[in-house]
Amino acid sequence: MTRNNYFYITLITALMFVGCHKSGGQKKEYNGPEYAMLPPQDSLPKLEESYKNAKKNEIEKYIKKFFNNNFENICFLVAKNGEIIYERYEGYADKEHNLLNSENTPLHIASVSKVLTASAILKLIDAKKLELDQKLTTLFPGFPYTEVTVRTLLNHRSGMKKYNYFCDDAKIWGRKKTLTNQDLLNVIMTKKIPLETKTDTHFSYNNTNYAMLALVIEKVTGKKYCDAMKEIIFDPLGMTNTYVFDEDSPKDKATPSYKYNYVKYGFDFLDAVYGDKNIYSTPRDLLKFDLARNSPDFLSKDLLNQVYKGYSYESKGEKNYGLGIRLREWKNGKKLYYHNGWWHGNTSSYITLRHENTVIIALSNKYTKKTYQLKNLSALFGDYPFALGDTVSNGE
Template sequence: MKKFNLILATTISLFFFSCKDKSANKESKVQSTTNLPNYGNVDLDKIFTPSEVTLSNKDYIVNYIDQYYKKVWDAGDLSGGLLVAKGDQILYENYRGFAREGKQMPINKNTALHVASVSKTMTAMAMLKLVEAGKIQLSDPITQYFPGFPYPEVTVQSLLSQRSGLPKYEYFITKITPAPAELSKPFITNQDVLNMIIQYKPQLARPTNTGFMYCNTNFALLALLIEKVTKTSFPQAMQEMVFTPLKMKDSYIFQEKDIPTAAQSFYTVGNKLYPLDRLDLIYGDKNVYTTPRDLLNFSKAMYSKDFLKPELMDMVFQPYSNEKAGMNNYGLGFRMKIFDNGEKLTYHNGWWHGTNSVFAHLLKSKVTIIAIGNRYSGRVYTALALSSLFEDFPAQRDKILSVMNDSQDTLKSGNESFGE
């Protein structure tokens, strides 16, 4: 395997993957910059060998997933999409519901939906591409990039691993008195969040690097760091660094201009639209709109040694919060469950307004499980339990058996801070 090429792209032809059907890629006009690292030679069509995608019990597994879909998605009248793949082979895929109010825009394989906190996995990979290119270091303090940032011990890595101790922006901004001017705007930005941190210096929720604390502020700041280092807006940087090269042709970062056309989310009952609020344009922690097929391309790329240096990719899936023993942990932009038998389930879930999402990237079996719902339901999270069909995850096996046996407690549950 030839070494990853870190030469920075100077033209579109050097930077982007070639695309036979350029008319199908609405982002083909995005201008490249010299500040973004080249992705090298990840060939999504040649990552897996036939032996890696063979399942001796494929028919059983496909039938099982189909029964799960009928019991949970159809019977629960969920709206969204489910995809399960082994390597690059899609084992199961199904869609139902509508993306916009008035039963407009039937959801299909090309309908981009908000994946909420699953966005963090892609923000993390973009940051790690900059680390790999030598543009930034994991040990760099945030004060190096944002003068006046009041927490000198917070580093790039402590943001990625959710160990910064920073307060959650969605809460601390509401406690500032008198209310800052930023809160009078219809939508606040990532820069507004940073400005309020610098000006009002809210108390840390816990001392930096003393343990895990899930916090959206971490990834909102990482998006700003990506903009600072690349001198490119985060939406454009993600197009050039992630979406376009990985042929995620229907994916984008939600912005105000997308409000009239983007998929919407709904309350559980009555197809009532979940309204936007002032936090809805903050990105990095959320606001990737994508499809299960595009997200599968992202997952496939992460299995390739050409996507990111193996030593960096290994860091993504290491647990960094071991002060308190338990099953749940966090890597760099990924959650993980570490079971008593030593097996590790790597994934991220998402929740925002009426959106629920699951993205499981299984390291041993090279299985990807993606579930995106746009009408709020904790049942969407039960898709993670399908992982037990492929690897030895005892707790997930018990959960999927409960789901298939119509345990209403299991079907109604699903939080576990899953949205975060």
């Protein structure tokens, strides 16, 4: 082989490698489990500065009008194509110690935790470690509800009762003892708790479903939920300010939450149950999660199609629930995917505009319902029927 031929072969090989790398054909090395969520392989197109500035101004006008310039305890982010257009961190992380909220303050994301729990379950299903229609009796011998499956937990059609409706009864458990997920399973299996409705006949939003899904994750992975979530989601995505609070967590680690008048909420007997709640995170960490969840490598196409559809049409209306995600469906075919949360003084909202590559995240640790209304900002990025225009145009 001549020196010139060697040079050209080397050059072509190098160009092929670069081309493969740019197209996403070569994946980044990761030594974790096959079912881990990984960051997107390819970046989304960069946004023009003029576009970002215009959107930032529109968002600013809306929230100034909406909050009346009173931004108490809000941690808020809007991003498109992975780029942060607007973020704001206001109020106290800990009023007693005069600590302010910041981009690194983990707040209790309440039921937005369900989206992350569902994502871990879906990754296990995609990796053939679990089946979507697998019955819980195959995982927990003696489980009394023979028709409850992983799917009916994910879409809230299991028919089980809400655990806070029966565990406060001293004859069943009582308010004086901290309840764990394993305790809840034991109660269900020994106290003859009847179903509320026949399985897979009605939608009933129910924290019991996701407390059970956390136990499914533990059963399949052989690890505690907090460790499994670190391995499947938090660590591979670089969510460094995200963690699970459970019965082993020191209480002074958790960012407190407050009533509307800044009276701090204390811990109660339900505060160790996880899966349905008890993930602490930040808007920036949830942005990383959203990018991974909306990447082509998140799930196989067939499974993904089952995630983003409604399962409950017994009653007419635009609201429905998929597999771990809420949705609004309008007659024009437009769909909004989101999840809200509330626990004690914490409220949260995660709005993922899949077709616009946009995410809106709002967290608050001082009770307010305004967190949920920030979904109206969806109208700035797509044809979503929210009354934003008048509010913005009339704002300062």
